[in-house]
Amino acid sequence: MVEIAKALSYDARVLIMDEPTAALNDAEVETLFSLIRRFVSPTTGVIYISHRMQELPQIAQQVTVLRDGANAGDRAMADTDDREIISLMVGRTIAVEQRPQPAVPGDVVLSVNDVTTPLLKSVSFDAHKGEILGFAGLMGAGRTELARAIIGADPASVGSIRLNGKSVKISSPAQAARLGIGYLSEDRKKLGVLVDRDVRENIALPSLANFIRGLVVNTAAMDKAARDYVISLRIKTPSTTQEVRNLSGGNQQKVGIAKWLLRDCDVLIFDEPTRGIDVGAKEEIYGLLNQLAAQGKAIIVISSDLPEVLRVSHRVAVMSEGRITAVIRNDEATQENLMEYATGTVGSVDYK
Structure with missing residues (x-):
C-alpha cells in the first residue's frame, strides 16, 4: 500500500501497475480500485497488469492479451469474457470450470494429529496416497503455518505426525525431505528457489x-x-x-x-503453486499435480484461489482461525460453502 501511495503521489499522466493486488486482502483491493477510479480522467490513464481474471471487469475498459512476447488480441471489456481472454492467452480453449476426476484414495500416507502452535489449535487431518487434498481459507487462517509445522520449519508445542504408518518427529525441512516430504513455499523467490x-x-x-x-x-x-x-x-x-x-x-x-x-517424495506440499503465473502455465501445473496423484503421491495444495482449489482437489480442508472447520469432497464443495466454513458462519464438522 505504501508503494501504491508513492506511485499515486507523482504528478503522472500514465500510471503502470504490475500485479498491484498480489499481497493485498479484499478490503485493500477495494481501496486500490477506488483510488484508480479517482485517478483516471480524460487526461490520465492506468496500464494495469494482472493474472487475476476476476479483477479485469471491475477495473478495465480495454484489455490487451500478450502471449509469447506478442500481442494476441485487443478487446473492449464489455464485449468479451473470461473464456475468450483465456483462449487468447494460451492459444486454445480451456475448460476453466473443470473439476478433477473422482479418485479412489489409497492408504493414509500422512497423518497429522492435534498439531498445535501459537496460531494452530489442535489441527488433525489425513492425506491419502493418490489424492490431492486442497486447503482453503482466508489470509491468516493458518494454512501456511500448518505446512511449516509439518516440515519442522516452525516448532509445534503439541501434536504428532505419522508417515506411512510410522510416528516421526520432524525438526527441520531438511529432515522432512529425507523422510520424503517436499514443500514448495508460497514465497517463490525467497524460499522456493535460489534465484542467483x-x-x-x-x-x-x-x-x-x-x-x-x-x-x-x-x-x-x-x-x-x-x-x-x-x-x-x-x-x-x-x-x-x-x-x-x-x-x-x-x-x-x-x-x-x-x-x-x-527427490521423489511421497508427500508433496505446494503452497500457492500458481501465484503470479499465467493461465497456460497454471494448466500445465494442474496437469502435473494430477499426474503425481496418479503415480500414488499424496499431494497437498494450499491456495487462496477458491476456483483453483475446486479445480484440482479431490477433497478440500477449510481452515479458519487456526482450525480445520470442514473437510469436504469435491463433488459436494462450492465456493459458497467453502467461504461459509472459512468465515466461521457455520459450525465445524469432523475432519474424518
Missing part, C-alpha cells in the same frame, strides 16, 4: 548427496537430471546453466517443482 543460482543447481539441490562422489560433485549427472526435467516439464530456458532469476514466474515455479520430483 542456475537451473541445474536448483533442481539438484535437495538430492545433492546423490551427485557427490567423495569430495567431487558429478556435474555431468546433475546436468542430465536437470535436462530431463526441463524437457518433461517444458521449462523454457536457453540452458540448464541459466540463472533462475532470468526465467518467467511460471518457469521459476516449474524449477521449484522439479527439484522435489527429482
